[in-house]
Amino acid sequence: MYFLGMLAYHLGRSDDAIKPLVAAANTKDSSLTANQIESALETLGENARKISQYGASAQMYEDIDKIFGPKMGEADKLIRQKRHLAVLLLHVPPQTVQFAGDFTLRRTGDEYPVAIAGKEFSAQLDTGATVSLLSASTAKAWGVTMLDGSGRLYGFGGGEFSAQPAVIPVLNIGKAELHNVVVFVTSDENLYIAPIKHQINALLGFPVASALGRLTFAKDGSLTASAQSPPRDPSTDARLWIGGSSVLVELGTLPIITGGRLTGASGQRLFDLDTGSASTYLTDHYLAEHTNIFHGPPPETARLAGPGGIHEIPAYAAKDLPLFIGNTLILLNGPNILTQPQGGETEHFFGLIGQDTLHLFSSYTIDLRNMTFSVHP
Numbered sequence: 001m002y003f004l005g006m007l008a009y010h011l012g013r014s015d016d017a018i019k020p021l022v023a024a025a026n027t028k029d030s031s032l033t034a035n036q037i038e039s040a041l042e043t044l045g046e047n048a049r050k051i052s053q054y055g056a057s058a059q060m061y062e063d064i065d066k067i068f069g070p071k072m073g074e075a076d077k078l079i080r081q082k083r084h085l086a087v088l089l090l091h092v093p094p095q096t097v098q099f100a101g102d103f104t105l106r107r108t109g110d111e112y113p114v115a116i117a118g119k120e121f122s123a124q125l126d127t128g129a130t131v132s133l134l135s136a137s138t139a140k141a142w143g144v145t146m147l148d149g150s151g152r153l154y155g156f157g158g159g160e161f162s163a164q165p166a167v168i169p170v171l172n173i174g175k176a177e178l179h180n181v182v183v184f185v186t187s188d189e190n191l192y193i194a195p196i197k198h199q200i201n202a203l204l205g206f207p208v209a210s211a212l213g214r215l216t217f218a219k220d221g222s223l224t225a226s227a228q229s230p231p232r233d234p235s236t237d238a239r240l241w242i243g244g245s246s247v248l249v250e251l252g253t254l255p256i257i258t259g260g261r262l263t264g265a266s267g268q269r270l271f272d273l274d275t276g277s278a279s280t281y282l283t284d285h286y287l288a289e290h291t292n293i294f295h296g297p298p299p300e301t302a303r304l305a306g307p308g309g310i311h312e313i314p315a316y317a318a319k320d321l322p323l324f325i326g327n328t329l330i331l332l333n334g335p336n337i338l339t340q341p342q343g344g345e346t347e348h349f350f351g352l353i354g355q356d357t358l359h360l361f362s363s364y365t366i367d368l369r370n371m372t373f374s375v376h377p
Contacts, residue, residue: 001027002020004020005021005023005043009021009047010241010242011241012240014047014051017043018044022044024036037067038067038068042060042064044060045064046244048086052092053094054086054089054092055086057086058086058087061082061086065079065080065083078154081151084151088150089147089165093179093180095181095211096178097211098179099176099227100176101227103174103176104225107222111124114173114204116142116168116170116171116172121141121202122202124204125208125215126203126274127209127275128205128272128275128277129203129204131205131206132184132207133163133184133185133186133191133203134166134184134185134202134203135200135202136187138201138202142202144167144168144183145166147166147167149165150164153186163190164185165183166184166185168183171208173212175227176211176225178211181208191203203276206247213227214226214228214365214367215367217275217365219361231370232371236374237326238325243272243348246272246273248271248349249270249273249353253323253324253350265324267289269286270350271349273366277352277354277355278354281302281354282335282336282338283342283352284339284342285350287338294316298316300317302342314339315339317334318336318337320332321337325373328375335356
């Protein structure tokens with residue numbers, strides 16, 4: 001039950017994950033370790049949050065704190081903060097969406113048009129962001145409904161900051177109407193990216209992207225949302241997975257040559273898929289599996305944002321390095337291959353796929369209904 005529940009959760013099948021994970025968390029025998037039981041409870045908490053069942057999410061984190069808190073050390077602080085955020089949202093109704101048909105939006109800069117109560121605004125859309133964020137000045141302009149209390153958020157720009165929850169009763173994006181959209185409001189300076197002198201005003205994250213379902217991002221900046229999703233085609237589509245706070249894509253890392261021809265790929269590995277990141281890089285896990293193609297001391301230095309600021313890591317440069325999306329070959333040139341752990345969630349996987357790679361194609365599609373990723377020449 002434990003492994004079935006975890007598999008369903010990571011495949012994005014939230015409803016199918018609940019029953020087996022509850023059974024695992026309530027096991028009375030010694031078939032599971034304490035870490036596995038704690039993991040089942042935490043996954044139930046994350047799962048409940050994703051489907052807007054904030055009371056159930058808070059209960060799972062409270063159970064973890066009561067049972068395992070004294071043994072978790074610093075990790076218990078994060079569990080308590082997750083519980084606190086869930087409690088702040090306790091009385092928020094579930095997010096829902098209604099589609100009137102497919103639609104295409106044109107991007108201005110890095111923002112797409114949205115509407116609230118008939119007024120036009122704009123926002124970034126980032127499938128890799130766990131929550132949606134608004135700057136304080138934007139929240140005031142949008143007239144969102146502020147909720148009591150505040151909590152700590154992590155990960156944006158490699159740091160942590162205070163934010164207050166709020167709700168948008170009705171948010172219109174193209175022909176989609178979203179109800180009860182949860183956002184977190186923080187000071188403008190917390191959303192200012194100093195190295196590139198860029199102010200983020202509104203960022204709609206995974207909860208909004210998943211509600212829209214099937215998203216096709218074109219190289220010309222347009223975004224098409226589809227009300228329906230076709231069945232998965234294993235020959236062209238890569239599988240998507242849900243990580244702790246990110247969307248993951250399963251890519252082939254080893255070409256299959258048959259009769260002198262490229263016929264497919266093996267060596268399926270998970271990569272962080274981050275539409276909000278400008279750059280691609282591969283982690284030291286990838287390097288450990290491909291040490292035969294990198295020789296001598298690393299000639300470059302990668303500069304990555306993470307906890308505590310910017311980290312400089314010795315790195316190799318890619319030259320026609322192959323990765324496969326289904327049977328589609330990508331030849332990477334230039335991305336950093338890290339030689340040391342970089343911290344953060346991506347360190348658990350084989351790399352991060354950013355816009356420099358995605359822009360190699362005329363468009364790419366992220367389907368969060370059937371959990372597939374595809375690219376188009």
